[in-house]
Amino acid sequence: MLRVRSLSAGYGDASVLDDVSFELEDGGALALLGRNGMGKSTLLATLMGHTQRRGGSIALRGRPVERLAPHLRPGAGFGWVPQERDIFPSLTVEENLTVAARRGPWTLARVYELFPRLRERRANLGSQLSGGEQQMLAIGRALMLNPALVLLDEPLEGLAPVIVEELSAAIRRMVEREGLAIILVEQHAHIALGLTRDAIVLERGRIVHRAPSAALAQDHATLERYVGLRVAAKAA
Ligand SMILES: Nc1ncnc2c1ncn2[C@@H]1O[C@H](COP(=O)(O)OP(=O)(O)OP(=O)(O)O)[C@@H](O)[C@H]1O
Numbered sequence: 579m580l581r582v583r584s585l586s587a588g589y590g591d592a593s594v595l596d597d598v599s600f601e602l603e604d605g606g607a608l609a610l611l612g613r614n615g616m617g618k619s620t621l622l623a624t625l626m627g628h629t630q631r632r633g634g635s636i637a638l639r640g641r642p643v644e645r646l647a648p649h650l651r652p653g654a655g656f657g658w659v660p661q662e663r664d665i666f667p668s669l670t671v672e673e674n675l676t677v678a679a680r681r682g683p684w685t686l687a688r689v690y691e692l693f694p695r696l697r698e699r700r701a702n703l704g705s706q707l708s709g710g711e712q713q714m715l716a717i718g719r720a721l722m723l724n725p726a727l728v729l730l731d732e733p734l735e736g737l738a739p740v741i742v743e744e745l746s747a748a749i750r751r752m753v754e755r756e757g758l759a760i761i762l763v764e765q766h767a768h769i770a771l772g773l774t775r776d777a778i779v780l781e782r783g784r785i786v787h788r789a790p791s792a793a794l795a796q797d798h799a800t801l802e803r804y805v806g807l808r809v810a811a812k813a814a
């Protein structure tokens with residue numbers, strides 16, 4: 579599905595990612611962990627072409643995409659749900675979902691089936707949604723583009739526990755029932771590891787640890803070292 583080789587990138591003169599290599603198989607689910615500012619969002623943004631790439635390659639379904647313009651990357655198969663959930667505040671939920679859609683298995687009906695709250699709120703404006711509903715809409719919008727791989731940047735950040743559970747169940751369904759490949763960035767390491775098969779940990783732009791998610795969930799020393807005490811305690 580995805581092969582990233584020796585990827586280095588940054589912003590202007592500032593270098594952030596250094597020699598990052600990893601692969602994701604079809605239907606694979608990868609957790610991308612690390613403390614604040616370690617380069618997680620930068621890695622997703624680099625896959626989408628929004629940073630300055632210094633070197634390395636990115637292939638999606640065998641096709642080299644690292645030189646593709648950012649606006650063409652969704653068409654190549656990347657679905658991106660950025661950390662800022664940038665939905666259109668002055669469009670309705672339904673308009674947000676349909677304003678940019680590509681033909682494929684994901685339709686409005688299937689997005690509403692995955693997120694019944696969005697169906698209930700379909701005539702509301704983006705600006706009238708709760709944080710959790712905005713996140714559902716941001717994910718729904720990415721699905722409407724029928725991506726091969728969905729990049730989720732802290733989808734659970736700042737949400738109430740009941741909404742975290744609802745969204746986690748939807749993400750699990752995307753992976754297990756729909757067979758979508760995902761890369762999931764999360765501060766809630768215990769949840770991310772429960773939703774994915776493999777995990778990589780970034781520290782200052784480099785991959786410092788990789789392991790099956792189930793193994794990392796038990797590896798409290800590594801979680802404490804690279805992800806933080808608080809998160810490791812929750813995983814225990
Ligand atoms: N648009 C930008 N311009 C310049 N530097 C940036 C930009 N975005 C991020 N950085 C820097 O790149 C580094 C990595 O940031 P990044 O946002 O990728 O981290 P992160 O792991 O996603 O952190 P968080 O968990 O806080 O979201 C940080 O030093 C950050 O200050």
Ligand SMILES: [Mg+2]
Nearest residue numbers: 618619620661
């Ligand atoms: Mg980030």
